[in-house]
Amino acid sequence: MRLLTWDGQWGLTHEGLAADSLQTMFAIYSPAYDVSCDDEGLSRWYLLPRLLYDRLRAWEETSSSGELAWVEPKPVSHHVLVRTHSPRYVARNERMSRIDPQGGRQFFEVALYPDLLEFFLTVVGGTVLAAEKAVQSGVSAMNLAGGFHHAFRDRGGGFCVYNDIAVAAMHVLATGKAKQVLIIDCDAHQGDGTAGIFRRESRAFTFSIHNNDIFPPKKRRSDLDIALRNGTGDDEYLTRLRHGLAEVPDLPFGLVLYVAGADVHEGDSLAGLKLTTEGIAERDRLVRGFAEGRRTPVAVVTGGGYGEDTGTVLDIRENTVRTFLGASR
Numbered sequence: 018m019r020l021l022t023w024d025g026q027w028g029l030t031h032e033g034l035a036a037d038s039l040q041t042m043f044a045i046y047s048p049a050y051d052v053s054c055d056d057e058g059l060s061r062w063y064l065l066p067r068l069l070y071d072r073l074r075a076w077e078e079t080s081s082s083g084e085l086a087w088v089e090p091k092p093v094s095h096h097v098l099v100r101t102h103s104p105r106y107v108a109r110n111e112r113m114s115r116i117d118p119q120g121g122r123q124f125f126e127v128a129l130y131p132d133l134l135e136f137f138l139t140v141v142g143g144t145v146l147a148a149e150k151a152v153q154s155g156v157s158a159m160n161l162a163g164g165f166h167h168a169f170r171d172r173g174g175g176f177c178v179y180n181d182i183a184v185a186a187m188h189v190l191a192t193g194k195a196k197q198v199l200i201i202d203c204d205a206h207q208g209d210g211t212a213g214i215f216r217r218e219s220r221a222f223t224f225s226i227h228n229n230d231i232f233p234p235k236k237r238r239s240d241l242d243i244a245l246r247n248g249t250g251d252d253e254y255l256t257r258l259r260h261g262l263a264e265v266p267d268l269p270f271g272l273v274l275y276v277a278g279a280d281v282h283e284g285d286s287l288a289g290l291k292l293t294t295e296g297i298a299e300r301d302r303l304v305r306g307f308a309e310g311r312r313t314p315v316a317v318v319t320g321g322g323y324g325e326d327t328g329t330v331l332d333i334r335e336n337t338v339r340t341f342l343g344a345s346r
């Protein structure tokens with residue numbers, strides 16, 4: 018087991034990983050992800066990153082087949098954030114969290130108090146770090162949080178303040194780490210913010226497969242949308258996903274950003290797509306197989322997961338980690 022702390026240097030090289038017979042991936046987590054929330058329904062969701070971290074650390078103790086290279090992110094830098102979000106919007110959030118802790122209610126159901134803003138900034142930093150690690154090493158990386166795909170350039174929505182996926186994609190494009198980025202959004206909800214941000218950006222291809230019957234009420238056009246209905250189960254979902262992946266154009270993608278939402282599960286209280294845990298694991302395998310076929314590294318974010326059975330949500334996320342362990346371009 019290796020514990021790495023992000024210090025601005027690459028902790029592991031691809032060669033270093035390849036020399037190891039164990040399957041490895043980068044796992045991104047910060048104590049700042051462990052944030053409390055005063056909303057009863059949401060508090061369960063905010064606990065998930067720390068619970069997943071605890072579960073993965075316990076798994077590592079007994080695993081003989083894989084290990085995780087842990088990296089701790091810092092809050093995203095201002096100059097990285099404002100490539101995607103308007104400086105005015107960013108300044109307003111900072112001001113509100115300091116001056117008016119209740120002021121965030123127009124974004125989502127809880128106030129944007131300082132620790133919560135720090136949580137969002139650190140999770141965005143985590144997805145940026147996952148993207149950097151993946152493109153640098155060719156090995157998969159997973160942020161144990163993230164997937165805030167409802168945030169637009171100058172407004173939040175649906176529990177999302179900043180769009181970590183878009184910020185990470187813009188970062189690797191702007192710094193020349195990738196010429197093209199592919200976003201595969203398999204959260205149950207449409208990635209409307211991501212689609213809006215990249216509407217005129219030809220270097221980012223946005224693919225969303227989602228339930229059309231649920232939030233957000235107004236969908237935005239992604240480069241490729243697959244709109245499903247309430248009650249879609251494993252068979253139809255996986256068939257449509259397979260077809261969708263086959264439609265993704267053969268562009269020189271340097272990175273896949275994968276939103277592995279657990280809210281597609283049949284036990285989810287918000288999403289209605291009715292996939293089984295095994296169906297979701299097969300979804301992850303399809304995405305991994307697609308990325309390997311295109312020889313493209315993957316940065317994974319967790320997305321939603323609102324089922325009352327927290328153990329099932331954690332099972333789904335642990336399966337995602339196991340699927341992407343050892344995946345490389």
Ligand SMILES: [Zn+2]
Nearest residue numbers: 204205206321
């Ligand atoms: Zn969702």
